[in-house]
Amino acid sequence: MFKFLRRDPVEKAKKHIDKALEELEEGYPDYASIEYEKAAEKFLEAGHVQFAVKYYREAAYAALEDDDHVRAAEMKMHAARLMINDALFSDGGALFAEASDHLKRERKMRESLDALATAVLCYLAARMFDTAINLSRKMEQRRASRSGHKTSLFKLAEMCVGVLCEGHDIRTDVLDKTVAAVKTDDSVRDLIEFVTASVRYAMETEVAVEWAGPSQELVTVKTPLEFELRYRCPVPVRVVDYRLPLSNSLAFVREPDIGGEVSTTGSWLMEITPVLSGEAVVGPIRLTLEGDRVLVHKQSNVIRFEISPAPPDVQMAISPKRISCEIGDEVVLDVDIRNRGDGPANNLVLSIEPSDELEISLGGREKTIQFIGTGETMRFQIYLRGVALGTGIVTLRLSSPDESFPEIVESAEIRVGAAE
Secondary structure, three states, rough: OOOOOOHOOHHHHHHHHHHHHHHHHHHOHHHHHHHHHHHHHHHHHHOOHHHHHHHHHHHHHHHOOOHHHHHHHHHHHHHHHHHHHOHHHHHHHHHHOOOOOOOHHOOOHHHHHHHHHHHHHHHHHHHHHHHHHHHHHHHHHHHHHHHHHHHOHHHHHHHHHHHHHHOOOHHHHHHHHHHHHHHHHHHHHHHHHHHHHHHHHHHOEEEEEEEEOOOOOOEEEEEEEEEEEEEEEEEEEEEEEOOEEEEEEEEEEEEEOOOOOOEEEEEEEEEEEEEOOEEEOOOOEEEEEEEOOOOEEEEEEEEEEEEEEEOOOOEEEEOOEEEEEEEEOEEEEEEEEEOOOOOOEEEEEEEEEEEEEEEEEEEOOEEEEEEEEEEEEEEEEEEEEEOEEEEEEEEEEEEEEOOOOOOEEEEEEEEEEEOO
C-alpha cells in the first residue's frame, strides 16, 4: 500500500532527467532546468554527490538557454557548495567565479562580489595562490568600476590574500570582527574556518633572512657573503615551494638545500657573491609552508647594502732596466702596465721624468690611460735621447685621482758615453 513512499530516490532522479530531456526537445529550457534541479536533489538524497553536482550544472546550462543568468548562477553555486564539502576547492572556486560573472551580467553587484570573494577563498584553500591573487584583483576592479561597497565576505577574502599571499600583518581582533560579520551558509562557513585558521597561523609565522656574520653596509665585488634564511611556525610544517630573489648584482655560489622535513623551525645558509658594483638587494624570500593545520605563503624581510668595485692590482715594469748610448743617440724603453686585480683601473696618468743627461725624443711627458680591465696589459714605448755625458735616470710615475690607488714608481738607468 505504501510502496510508492519507499521508492528509490535514484529512480525518481532518472524520471526527472527524462522529463528534463522532453522539455528541452519541446523547447522549454526553463522547465528542463527545474527538472534537472529536482534530479540533483534526489541524487543528493541518495548520497550520490557527483551526480548531484552534474545535474545542478545541467540545470545551470538549461537556465542559460533560457537566458536566465541569475538561476544559472544559483545552480552553479549549489554545485560549488557540494564540491567544497568534498574538499574539491579548486573546482568549487571555478564555479563560484562563473556564478559571479552571471550575476554581474544581471547587475547584481553585491551577490557577484560575494560569489567572487568565495572563489578567492576556495583557491586559497586549494593552495593556488596566483589564481587567488588574480581573482582578488578582478574583485577590486569590479567593485571600483561600479563604485560598490566592500561586503563583509569581500573584506575577508581581501584580508586573507594579503596575509597568505603578500605577507601582510593584521591584528587578530580585526580578523575576528571581519569573520563574525560574514553571514553565509554552513558549507562556506566551513571553508572560511579552514582558510582563517591558516591565516591565524600565518600571522604567528616568521620568515627572516639575516647576515650570517656582522651586518655590513658596504662590501667589495667578488667578496663571498653568507646569509641565514630561517622560519619559525607555531605548528609543524614543511617547505613545499620557495623563491630566492636576488638583485642582478648578486649571484649564488650555491643555492641552499631547502628540504621538505616537517618541523616548527628551519634554517639554511646562503652563500652569495657580489658580481657588480652598486646597490644590492637580498629578498624578499618567499616560502610556502604546508602542514596538517596550516598553509602559509610567507615572505621575508629585505636586506639592502652597497657593493663597491673590486680594487685593481696594477703592476708596472720597464725593459731594459739598464742600457747605454752615445750623445745624440736614441734609445727605446718598453713599459708594461698590467692589472692583476679583480676590478678595473680607471683614469691612470703615466708621468715621464728624465734626468739632465736625457731628453724625450718623441711624445710628451704624460700619457693618460682611461681603462685597464681585469687581466689586461697595456704596453708603451718611451723614446729618449742622450744629451750629456754621464749616467742618466728616467723615472716613471703611475698615479690616479682615486686616493685609494697607490702611486707606482719605476726607473731605468741609461749610461750616456762620449760623442765620437
